[in-house]
Amino acid sequence: MKARKVTYSLASTALFLLGLGILTTSYELVAVSIIPLLFLAVPYHVSAKVDYAKLSGGNHIGEEFEAEVKLVATGFGILKAMHELPNHFELVEGANAVATFVLGRSDVIIRYKARPMRRGKYRLDRIVLEIEHPFLAWERYKELKVDLELEVKQRLRRITKVETIRGVARSPMPDIDISRIGVPGTDFREIRDYVAGDPMKFVNWKATARRNKLMVNQYEVEGKKAVWIFVDSNTYMTFGKTIRNYLECAIEIANALAYYFTSRGHKVGLYVIGHGICLYPDVGKRQFKRISEELMRIEAGEESVDQAFENCKKLLSIYKPLIILITRPEYSKPTRFVSEAIKAKIPIQIIALKGAVEGDEFALTLFEILRRSSLKSLRRANMIEWDIDKPIRQLMVRVVG
Amino acid sequence: MKVKILNLILAEIAVFIVVSIAGASPLSIFIPIKFLYLIAILPPVFSLLGRNPFDFPLFVILIAITSVKVLSNSELFYSLLDALYYLGFRSFAEYLNSIFVAYKSNPNISALSALVILFSVSQISWTIEDKFEELKLEIGYPLAILGIVALVIYLFYPTVLSFRAYGFPLLFLGLIGVALIVVATYLLAST
Numbered sequence: 001m002k003a004r005k006v007t008y009s010l011a012s013t014a015l016f017l018l019g020l021g022i023l024t025t026s027y028e029l030v031a032v033s034i035i036p037l038l039f040l041a042v043p044y045h046v047s048a049k050v051d052y053a054k055l056s057g058g059n060h061i062g063e064e065f066e067a068e069v070k071l072v073a074t075g076f077g078i079l080k081a082m083h084e085l086p087n088h089f090e091l092v093e094g095a096n097a098v099a100t101f102v103l104g105r106s107d108v109i110i111r112y113k114a115r116p117m118r119r120g121k122y123r124l125d126r127i128v129l130e131i132e133h134p135f136l137a138w139e140r141y142k143e144l145k146v147d148l149e150l151e152v153k154q155r156l157r158r159i160t161k162v163e164t165i166r167g168v169a170r171s172p173m174p175d176i177d178i179s180r181i182g183v184p185g186t187d188f189r190e191i192r193d194y195v196a197g198d199p200m201k202f203v204n205w206k207a208t209a210r211r212n213k214l215m216v217n218q219y220e221v222e223g224k225k226a227v228w229i230f231v232d233s234n235t236y237m238t239f240g241k242t243i244r245n246y247l248e249c250a251i252e253i254a255n256a257l258a259y260y261f262t263s264r265g266h267k268v269g270l271y272v273i274g275h276g277i278c279l280y281p282d283v284g285k286r287q288f289k290r291i292s293e294e295l296m297r298i299e300a301g302e303e304s305v306d307q308a309f310e311n312c313k314k315l316l317s318i319y320k321p322l323i324i325l326i327t328r329p330e331y332s333k334p335t336r337f338v339s340e341a342i343k344a345k346i347p348i349q350i351i352a353l354k355g356a357v358e359g360d361e362f363a364l365t366l367f368e369i370l371r372r373s374s375l376k377s378l379r380r381a382n383m384i385e386w387d388i389d390k391p392i393r394q395l396m397v398r399v400v401g
Numbered sequence: 402m403k404v405k406i407l408n409l410i411l412a413e414i415a416v417f418i419v420v421s422i423a424g425a426s427p428l429s430i431f432i433p434i435k436f437l438y439l440i441a442i443l444p445p446v447f448s449l450l451g452r453n454p455f456d457f458p459l460f461v462i463l464i465a466i467t468s469v470k471v472l473s474n475s476e477l478f479y480s481l482l483d484a485l486y487y488l489g490f491r492s493f494a495e496y497l498n499s500i501f502v503a504y505k506s507n508p509n510i511s512a513l514s515a516l517v518i519l520f521s522v523s524q525i526s527w528t529i530e531d532k533f534e535e536l537k538l539e540i541g542y543p544l545a546i547l548g549i550v551a552l553v554i555y556l557f558y559p560t561v562l563s564f565r566a567y568g569f570p571l572l573f574l575g576l577i578g579v580a581l582i583v584v585a586t587y588l589l590a591s592t
């Protein structure tokens with residue numbers, strides 16, 4: 001219970017009269033000093049319960065949703081009800097808080113339209129009730145729970161046309177590269193020496209006779225090259241606005257890339273640098289869903305890129321995937337990461353995010369020089385610099401097109 | 402605006418009540434009562450200044466005027482007169498005593514309680530008006546309830562006060578009891 005302005009006003013009047021009454025030994029003044037307090041003693045009580053609560057839309061960032069919550073309030077007093085929204089929700093129409101004077105029974109409907117501005121799984125289950133004295137002398141708080149949940153995903157940037165160029169395995173375009181592991185298909189690749197465990201049906205008898213040692217046919221394996229997306233989620237990625245920062249941009253890019261490659265039959269893996277979360281490369285829509293859900297949950301963490309590489313080193317040497325590292329190289333300094341990948345003949349693509357930095361001219365120039373020098377050390381990797389404020393679609397065309 | 406007009410009316414009624422009390426008090430001997438009606442100018446002035454027409458300074462003035470009558474029943478006042486008498490101002494003390502003794506009467510709180518109720522109503526309505534506008538709520542309901550509560554207090558408070566035990570009003574004894582319970586609970590909880 002919290003005292004209000006009117007409470008202080010009446011209490012000070014009562015004290016003034018009481019003081020004067022005691023000073024003048026006046027029974028009348030002491031007797032009337034209680035009167036202002038009687039106004040404060042007027043009882044009030046409001047109880048409320050949820051009749052229904054519904055939510056529609058808002059499954060993607062920036063997509064409007066409509067919420068409606070009906071409360072049934074009974075009692076006497078002023079009821080203020082607020083459907084609590086997370087910080088990065090933008091109210092579009094209506095209000096998520098209403099006030100009403102309750103005398104007996106009253107229906108309270110909270111109806112509004114809002115827009116989520118950040119990905120995540122949100123529980124919109126809190127209704128905060130502020131019950132006030134009819135003369136606003138006191139207030140107390142209550143809370144109601146409703147069963148409302150909203151899952152906000154990144155809006156998927158789809159690429160429809162991609163220019164494909166045939167290249168060697170270490171090309172950053174894996175669309176036409178063949179996977180190193182998988183089920184052998186019917187396309188002949190080469191003849192090689194027999195290795196224990198090779199099926200007898202693959203033995204090339206003519207070549208065996210010619211060379212006088214067992215030779216087997218090697219066929220191309222089915223499936224396309226694996227792609228492994230490394231998303232940096234260290235704290236330096238969260239610089240900027242809550243709704244649009246480096247991390248949000250990285251997640252959006254990763255999501256779009258994951259969709260693009262999974263929909264084209266590639267094995268796609270994910271590693272979240274900062275939390276050590278690793279999803280092994282796999283194919284199909286289910287894998288995309290898993291990646292997408294994992295991306296939705298990402299918050300800032302702490303882990304070096306070198307540590308991330310060490311964690312997946314074994315798998316990387318098996319799959320030899322295309323690594324797409326989305327980071328801020330000036331902070332993450334992935335020099336060792338790049339050299340280790342190149343040494344292991346693993347193609348690597350870095351998407352270096354950059355954003356608008358505010359400050360005086362000298363500081364900005366200095367910052368840019370330092371950034372450039374850190375990027376220079378990574379010139380052996382394929383690198384794209386990307387401004388986080390630009391639409392992702394353009395970047396997608398540059399990466400995969 | 403509605404509340405401003407309401408408070409202006411309440412303030413004028415309060416001035417009228419206080420002038421009536423003053424007419425039956427020793428003050429009427431020192432000041433011609435019709436001059437006290439000049440106080441009625443204050444509420445419109447406060448109103449023009451954008452303040453509550455029944456503001457606290459006006460209330461203090463009205464209470465001060467009313468207190469002159471209260472003094473005729475005050476033991477402290479008579480002890481002061483005794484002190485003046487002892488200090489050598491005998492004739493002045495006797496003069497004041499003769500005036501105030503004539504107005505000595507049984508305590509009657511009805512006029513004073515009306516003044517306090519009017520002031521309380523004006524304070525509440527003035528404070529809640531802005532808040533209700535902010536909440537986009539009609540102020541009609543609370544004002545009606547405020548009026549009913551004020552009327553109930555005015556009608557029943559003197560009666561409640563008249564219930565006595567051991568020579569003291571039961572209400573006071575009850576309040577002292579509640580205060581003691583609160584203090585005792587606090588002391589027990591803190592140990």
